[in-house]
Amino acid sequence: xxxxxxxxxxxxxxxxxxxxxxxxxxxxxxxxxxxxxxxxxxxxxxxxxxxxxxxxxxxxxxxxxxxxxxxxxxxxxxxxxxxxxxxxxxxxxxxxxxxxxxxxxxxxxxxxxxxxxxxxxxxxxxxx
Amino acid sequence: xxxxxxxxxxxxxxxxxxxxxxxxxxxxxxxxxxxxxxxxxxxxxxxxxxxxxxxxxxxxxxxxxxxxxxxxxxxxxxxxxxxxxxxxxxxxxxxxxxxxxxxxxxxxxxxxxxxxxxxxxxxxxxxxxxxxxxxxxxxxxxxxxxxxxxxxxxxxxxxxxxxxxxxxxxxxxxxxxxxxxxxxxxxxxxxxxxxxxxxxxxxxxxxxxxxxxxxxxxxxxxxxxxxxxxxxxxxxxxxxxxxxxxxxxxxxxxx
Numbered sequence: 001x002x003x004x005x006x007x008x009x010x011x012x013x014x015x016x017x018x019x020x021x022x023x024x025x026x027x028x029x030x031x032x033x034x035x036x037x038x039x040x041x042x043x044x045x046x047x048x049x050x051x052x053x054x055x056x057x058x059x060x061x062x063x064x065x066x067x068x069x070x071x072x073x074x075x076x077x078x079x080x081x082x083x084x085x086x087x088x089x090x091x092x093x094x095x096x097x098x099x100x101x102x103x104x105x106x107x108x109x110x111x112x113x114x115x116x117x118x119x120x121x122x123x124x125x126x127x128x
Numbered sequence: 129x130x131x132x133x134x135x136x137x138x139x140x141x142x143x144x145x146x147x148x149x150x151x152x153x154x155x156x157x158x159x160x161x162x163x164x165x166x167x168x169x170x171x172x173x174x175x176x177x178x179x180x181x182x183x184x185x186x187x188x189x190x191x192x193x194x195x196x197x198x199x200x201x202x203x204x205x206x207x208x209x210x211x212x213x214x215x216x217x218x219x220x221x222x223x224x225x226x227x228x229x230x231x232x233x234x235x236x237x238x239x240x241x242x243x244x245x246x247x248x249x250x251x252x253x254x255x256x257x258x259x260x261x262x263x264x265x266x267x268x269x270x271x272x273x274x275x276x277x278x279x280x281x282x283x284x285x286x287x288x289x290x291x292x293x294x295x296x297x298x299x300x301x302x303x304x305x306x307x308x309x310x311x312x313x314x315x316x317x318x319x320x321x322x323x324x325x326x327x328x329x330x331x332x333x334x335x336x337x338x339x340x341x342x343x344x345x346x347x348x349x350x351x352x353x354x355x356x357x358x359x360x361x362x363x364x365x366x367x368x369x370x371x372x373x374x375x376x377x378x379x380x381x382x383x
Contacts, residue, residue, distance in 0.1 A: 080187040087192060088192065092207060098211070
């Protein structure tokens with residue numbers, strides 16, 4: 001049952017990831033692109049956490065407590081490495097979001113559009 | 129239209145292939161019962177009582193700031209670069225800032241409901257307390273500087289919405305102060321990673337030479353301050369109303 005759930009969630013996350021790539025590639029609005037980039041990033045982060053899960057019962061967080069023995073801790077604790085990787089990735093994702101949103105906002109203020117097709121036309125106009 | 133259908137069909141085929149590989153072949157190693165060797169090393173050494181240890185029962189923080197310390201240090205620099213990039217795009221010189229303040233002051237002063245304001249005050253105090261506990265207990269309980277800082281930045285956003293940026297700036301939360309606090313957080317991080325070199329003749333970031341858990345605690349506090357005020361700096365500039373910014377930009381283009 002639980003392995004079925006794990007497979008189900010991971011496939012859903014892969015679908016979300018592909019959906020994110022599809023959105024980034026096909027939408028022409030910058031804000032929509034940023035949103036789909038977020039969808040993709042969050043799916044990848046969740047997949048990372050899922051890989052660290054262990055099928056033991058009961059399962060503990062990777063925090064050593066005094067009332068359990070060390071062997072039991074090693075046998076029961078989930079994998080801490082993916083969590084540590086995702087932890088920094090989330091905050092950097094948020095900072096990157098701020099940077100991208102700032103660019104989009106400033107471009108809108110200066111040119112009145114966030115559409116990539118209009119941007120391409122502006123570039124072509126500059127070259128001629 | 130035909131190209132869209134082609135793209136969608138290829139994504140569908142990719143999805144079916146991935147689903148087959150993940151469920152039947154189990155390439156990700158999902159749901160295993162045994163621990164990977166690397167994690168076993170981390171779990172058994174993070175709080176060992178003899179030998180090399182990082183004095184932290186919370187293994188995630190031990191990995192983030194001790195075993196993979198350089199990774200996190202450079203992530204902090206990436207964060208710094210992102211914030212500075214946003215700031216340099218939205219920068220205003222002194223004249224323009226004064227102009228913006230004048231324009232904001234001339235706006236009609238509208239206030240939120242008493243209910244909204246009172247509830248926000250209560251909730252913000254709670255969020256700040258929780259974020260401080262997340263960050264300051266980061267080496268003992270789940271949490272750390274990054275998470276606490278993000279929670280704290282959200283509290284500030286709540287204040288922006290319920291009161292106004294103008295009220296907060298009058299109370300002393302100006303751009304100058306937030307940037308100084310951000311620099312203080314970064315300075316604390318730098319001081320902590322250089323302390324083992326200066327005091328004990330160790331290597332950079334060898335924080336388990338420091339007594340007890342001071343190293344992890346200082347780094348968590350530094351990261352907490354840096355993340356909170358880094359986000360706040362950008363929020364303060366993004367909080368300038370759209371028409372004020374357009375006014376300033378138009379003046380700059382006309383000059």
